[in-house]
Each structure stands twice: as structure tokens, then as C-alpha cells.
Amino acid sequence: MKIALAQLNYHIGNFDSNNGQIIQNIEIAKKQGAELIVFSELAVCGYYPNDLLERREFIDRCVESVHKIASHCLGIAALVGGPSINNSPNGKMLFNSAYFLKEGKIDSIYNKTLLPTYDVFDEYRHFEPNRTFNLIELNGLKLAVTICEDLWYNQPVFSAFGRENLYSLCPVEEYSKLHPDLIINLSASPFSYNQEKLRKEILLDNARKHNVPIIYVNQIGAQTELIFDGGSLFVDNKGSIINELAYFSPDFLVIDTENPTHEQKMQAESKTIEKIFNALVLGIGDYFRKTGFKTATLGLSGGIDSAVTLVLAERALGKANIHVLLMPSKFSSDHSIDDAVKLAENLGVKYDIIKIHPVVEAFEDTLKPVFKDLAHDLTEENIQARIRGTLLMGLSNKFGHILLNTSNKSESAVGYGTLYGDMNGGLSVLGDVYKSDVFELARFINKDSEVIPLNTILKPPSAELRPDQKDSDSLPDYAVLDKILFDYIELAKSPAEIVASGFDEATVHKTVLMVNRNEYKRFQTPPILRVSSKAFGFGRKMPIVAKYAL
Numbered sequence: 001m002k003i004a005l006a007q008l009n010y011h012i013g014n015f016d017s018n019n020g021q022i023i024q025n026i027e028i029a030k031k032q033g034a035e036l037i038v039f040s041e042l043a044v045c046g047y048y049p050n051d052l053l054e055r056r057e058f059i060d061r062c063v064e065s066v067h068k069i070a071s072h073c074l075g076i077a078a079l080v081g082g083p084s085i086n087n088s089p090n091g092k093m094l095f096n097s098a099y100f101l102k103e104g105k106i107d108s109i110y111n112k113t114l115l116p117t118y119d120v121f122d123e124y125r126h127f128e129p130n131r132t133f134n135l136i137e138l139n140g141l142k143l144a145v146t147i148c149e150d151l152w153y154n155q156p157v158f159s160a161f162g163r164e165n166l167y168s169l170c171p172v173e174e175y176s177k178l179h180p181d182l183i184i185n186l187s188a189s190p191f192s193y194n195q196e197k198l199r200k201e202i203l204l205d206n207a208r209k210h211n212v213p214i215i216y217v218n219q220i221g222a223q224t225e226l227i228f229d230g231g232s233l234f235v236d237n238k239g240s241i242i243n244e245l246a247y248f249s250p251d252f253l254v255i256d257t258e259n260p261t262h263e264q265k266m267q268a269e270s271k272t273i274e275k276i277f278n279a280l281v282l283g284i285g286d287y288f289r290k291t292g293f294k295t296a297t298l299g300l301s302g303g304i305d306s307a308v309t310l311v312l313a314e315r316a317l318g319k320a321n322i323h324v325l326l327m328p329s330k331f332s333s334d335h336s337i338d339d340a341v342k343l344a345e346n347l348g349v350k351y352d353i354i355k356i357h358p359v360v361e362a363f364e365d366t367l368k369p370v371f372k373d374l375a376h377d378l379t380e381e382n383i384q385a386r387i388r389g390t391l392l393m394g395l396s397n398k399f400g401h402i403l404l405n406t407s408n409k410s411e412s413a414v415g416y417g418t419l420y421g422d423m424n425g426g427l428s429v430l431g432d433v434y435k436s437d438v439f440e441l442a443r444f445i446n447k448d449s450e451v452i453p454l455n456t457i458l459k460p461p462s463a464e465l466r467p468d469q470k471d472s473d474s475l476p477d478y479a480v481l482d483k484i485l486f487d488y489i490e491l492a493k494s495p496a497e498i499v500a501s502g503f504d505e506a507t508v509h510k511t512v513l514m515v516n517r518n519e520y521k522r523f524q525t526p527p528i529l530r531v532s533s534k535a536f537g538f539g540r541k542m543p544i545v546a547k548y549a550l
Helices: 015-031 050-054 056-070 149-153 171-176 195-210 272-291 304-317 334-347 357-371 378-399 409-414 435-445 454-458 478-489 495-500 505-517
Strands: 002-007 036-038 077-085 094-102 105-111 136-138 141-147 182-186 214-217 220-223 226-229 233-235 241-244 251-256 323-326 350-353 402-405
Touching: 002 015, 002 214, 015 036, 015 056, 015 077, 015 251, 050 056, 056 077, 056 094, 056 105, 077 105, 077 182, 094 141, 105 141, 141 171, 171 195, 182 195, 195 214, 195 233, 220 272, 226 272, 241 251, 272 304, 272 402, 272 435, 304 334, 304 435, 304 454, 323 334, 323 378, 334 350, 334 454, 357 378, 378 402, 409 435, 409 478, 409 505, 435 454, 435 478, 478 495, 478 505, 495 505
Parallel strands: 002 036, 036 077, 141 182, 182 214, 323 350
Antiparallel strands: 002 251, 077 094, 094 105, 136 141, 214 233, 220 226, 233 241
16 A cells, blocks of 8 residues: 655644645645555644643634545545544543544544653643544555554653553554554654654564554644654564654655555664754744744853854844844953854844943942942842843844743753843743753854854853853852753652762752752743753643752
């Protein structure tokens, strides 16, 4: 059978765009002789619509879209993801479904069994799980349809709890009892820098274990925090990848299950830092395209975080759509200003320089009757950051720019940032990238030529809010800090476990205390582009007022 894999970029709630893409690809597949075309999970509405699923008019538009798409399925069948209504009096109102479209109408519907409720996922909030398993019979082949779930079912996070205690039904296990000729998986599998390897291992293991080929169709694009990287696959029954679609871009391929190695297509393996770079560029670009904004601003300090953010934004939006401010104070070094100017000129980005010292003095004079003779401390440093944040928001308001936040994950984790100052922004670009990886991104950007001035990469990190300030005055060395943070945040290790692995006890306890105490700050940060397995935001829900025992 000839089957088309359509890997597309959907937009939540943009039914005209989503329908148009789907129908266009159906017509392309017809011309290439495909008998079936497969789209990804919740393709008609975009993944994940959250509480839009509680609005009847939204569900009506989804169902109308499916019927419209079905009318184009003449001479070809299609599998399209979308919500469907649960007509049973029991359970939730909806299923997360794959519609099988044939001969101009909905032929049958297949529902998702395992509804993820971990990290960024909350599908059980809206959907009823499937409990029945049936095959599609099409042109002599028996097809089993699953919806992303087996990737979730195999997540290591659940091994400690025992999957058998969570769900009794594993779709691939159930379908294997019916002896399908092929398993088709409609997916919405978000990017994280280690996810590609994990998903491949799971798909290949399932193909080998059940001696059945698997088609896996993912989507690409970003929906605010979530970034989808594509990489759709056709795996044979021996667990070998026969075809692999592109990463971070739409793709389309017709495969022949009777001659699977014909025109075999594979993707070159990218390094982790390149994947993160591509994901962030896609995330920025889609955030602007899907919100309707076109232009961006940020504060360019001469430091590495703002430098990397600017390059990413320039790649995503183009130099003509970016306007940055350089806002030196009396503590800013000459080389920081020079580095910022050089970077802006290297990229051809518009910049203005506004010296903030007169504004700082005005603030301090205004507050003097209240502060009296109290010594300068963190308060005055925060005032500088908030003045910069206010100036950037002024530029944002006046010209309709989105302010890009430049804080990295290390700083966000320990609260090394100023609310309503350098934590301002409509989108956090590096909020899921540790400082060590920000340096790696800078080196990757400079791999062919010096885009970011070398001095920006080599000089010790500093907020430059007081004389001779360095990040290391307040924080452990980033090489140590980031490893502790990774163990505590991504791996959920206890402080005792982290100490036992070889880290200094006092450093671990100080770090963990900073993480826990600054939950209230992170609660007020802009949306963060997710590139790891545990990002701040929707994927890490911690109480602000909790008391932690160390």
C-alpha cells in the first residue's frame, strides 16, 4: 500500500489554515498515487487547545472541519487527529481521536487510550480514555491506530510507580493480539533535547517486540511554550528505520509498504546544541506568526545572554524586524558597550543608546526622603534593572514590539533577576537553557565566523549593577551550579542524593534553598520556550508557599 506521511505546522484554533493545509496535502497525495494519508494528533485544531475544549462552539468547529476534510477523501483514505464527542452518558464529554475518512465521509473513529497527565500534559482533564480496540481493513491490510500514547507509556518517570498500577491497557499490546499488518501512530510529541533518541528507541523496540512495522507521524511548529520537531518515521518489523522526515520543518513523503526501501530517506544526526538552536529559532518565529506580532525588542547589554537572544531573534524574524536598546549605567564597562554595538552592527539590527544614569539619580533623589541615610544595597541595583525594563516596555508600547526576555534557566532557578526589570518580557527565549549551554550556543553561532564578539564569550558574566560585580560573587561557578540544578530540577534528586554524588553539602543546600525560595518570581515570568524535559512553567507546578525540608 502507498501511504503518505504529512508532517505539518498547525495553529491552535486556526481552522481555516489547518483545514487548508490538510486538504492541500490530500490532493498532493492523490496525485502521487497514495491510498492513505496520515496526519498528526489533534491536527484539525492544533495541540494542545487546553480549556478551549470546554467550549461547545470550538468542538463544533472541530467536527465541521473533519466533515469538510472528509469530503475531499474520494479515491484516497485519511487518518486525521481531532476531538470527538463521547455519546455515552458516562465519562467525560470528549475523546482524543483519530478519524478514519473514506469515500467522502467519516468511516470510523479510533480513540486514545493512555491520556498523559505528566509534565506539560493534562489530557485527562478533558478526555475520556478508550477501552475498545478494533483494526481498520483497507486494501488488503489490517491497520492498528494509536495516538502518541505508547511514547508516554514508556516514559522512565513512571518506572518507580509501576505502570501496571496506573493503566491496565497498553494499546500496542492490545492491538498485537489482533495481528495487525501495520501500526500507525498519530503523534504530538514535543521537542526536548533528548526526546528524539528516546522516541526512536521506543518505536524500534515496539516494532521488534511485536514483529510489526510502525508509521509514526509527528507535527512541527511551536504553540507558545511547546515546540514540535517533526522527525516522522517509518520503521520496519525488525526495528530498522526505513524513512525519516525532516526536523523543524514541514515535510511530506509517500512510502510503499510493499517496497519499503525504495527511495529510502534519512536525516543526518544533529548535535544537541544545534537542535536547541533550531528549536529556539522555530519557537520565536512561530510565537510571532501565531500571535500576529512582527517586531521585537530587547535590552542588549554586551553580555552573553542578550547576545545569544538577539542572534536567535534575528534568525527567526529578520534584522529589519528588531530594534534593541543599549542602556549603559555608570557601572557599565566600555567593552560591554563596544561589544553590544559591534554585535548589533554585525547583524545589521537597529539600535539606540540611552544612558540611564540621569534616570537612576532622579529615582534616588525622589526616594531619598524615605531612604534617608541608609546605605546602598540590592535595592539600588534593582532600581537600575527596573528602569531598563520600563524603557524597554516604553519602546514595546510605542512601536508594537514584543519584548524578548533574555534571562537563562540558571538565573531563573536561583532568583538571580529582578521582577519587573530584567524579568520583563512577552516571551522568555533562554528560560529553559542553563548558562553553560548559553555559552555552547554562542560558540555554535560563531562556528563559521565571529558573529558574537569573542570578548562577550570570554569575559566573566556580570550584571554590572555595582562596581566590579561578577555573577560569581553571589552564585557558585556555573559549571557546578548547573549540574546541581539539573539534578534537582530535571532528575528530581533530593539534596542528600546530590551531596552523595560528590557535591559540596553547603553549596547544594544554598542552591536548593534559592530554587525553593524563588518560586514566586518564576510564577510571574513570561512563557518559556521548552527545550528540556523539565522546564519552568506549565511543566513544573510547585506551590509558592510550601515549606521545604532540606
